[in-house]
Amino acid sequence: MDFNTLFKNEGVTLNKEKGDHVFMQGEVDGSIYYIQSGLLKAYYTSEDGKESVKSFIATNDIIGSLSTALSEKNCSFSLICLEPTTLIKIPISRLIEHSKKDLEIANSMIDVLLNLSIKKEIREYEFLCLSAEERLNKLMQLQPQLIEKVTQNDLARYLGVTPVGLSRIKKRILKG
Amino acid sequence: MDFNTLFKNEGVTLNKEKGDHVFMQGEVDGSIYYIQSGLLKAYYTSEDGKESVKSFIATNDIIGSLSTALSEKNCSFSLICLEPTTLIKIPISRLIEHSKKDLEIANSMIDVLLNLSIKKEIREYEFLCLSAEERLNKLMQLQPQLIEKVTQNDLARYLGVTPVGLSRIKKRILKG
DNA sequence: AGCGATCATTAACCGAGGTTAAAACGATGG
């Protein structure tokens, strides 16, 4: 069976408004979501209430809470819509069941996980090897349309700095 | 077919000394390695010659250059042995071929990639949400034996600071 | 128009960590 067919046959379609949460940090949400349209933000809230943005998720992306799925409570996160969003939800357990029986599904899973790993590897590299300013420059080059859509606060927390810090960095870039 | 059997049947065993490289940054090494014994360091070298440690790889771990495999040259890295090391090498293309035909292999791949993704997610979280000091504390709790084995320089570059910075952090931790 | 609310910028101060260089602490070999 085809991966997209699986989503269409067994998935549940959800329509969410801007500001709606898909799930909250701490909840065990054993699902994978395919984003049909819209924009979401995955974020961590620390004990002292500070927010860090893990990722933005756009149309055609797939997002799921891998770690909660495997009961790694450490880095469970919240998922919220930044725009009206349509997503298709399917339990990870269903995906794994199908993977055990169906070669095509299994290989789609491998594709998804490979792409996910590469994205994470790139982000890991950016934190390890680049400064906040360099991370911003790279993002401006590769995803300028994203920067237009999100607030400075979310953008800053995604880059690993505060909104105040981001403002300073932008100023520095403009001056040359 | 079993995943371990595949490694044993089709893999090539390599014996490396401390200081030997398995591959260098920039090379296209389309292989996956299973570490039978030993300890390795994966690291990036930036244009100005500075080194950042991506990860340490120990016995029973699996490591491969995902991004070079998919010709993402951005974050290609070098792999060097910190101890005498025995590894089994297999081309990624072989793994993918088998995955296309063999459910068991495909599901082993899924397992490996899921674990890899979770590891990367945790590290991503640590850079985004924790300070260098917190990252060190966590590492001391979870992998004290690793800290014994690696130099302060490698440890510092893994935590995202300089050896001088790490020395300061250790001092601060001891004082309370 | 006027108001509060949210968001972005700016300024002043502070602390963590980078940089450079020197010193201390090993190990090893002659």
Next chain:
DNA sequence: CCATCGTTTTAACCTCGGTTAATGATCGCT
């Protein structure tokens, strides 16, 4: 035992970004 090399620590100085708080800017609401 001393010389040397690599590793770790210390010290002095500086930059970046956090923190707090004040100021603008923009939007929606009545």
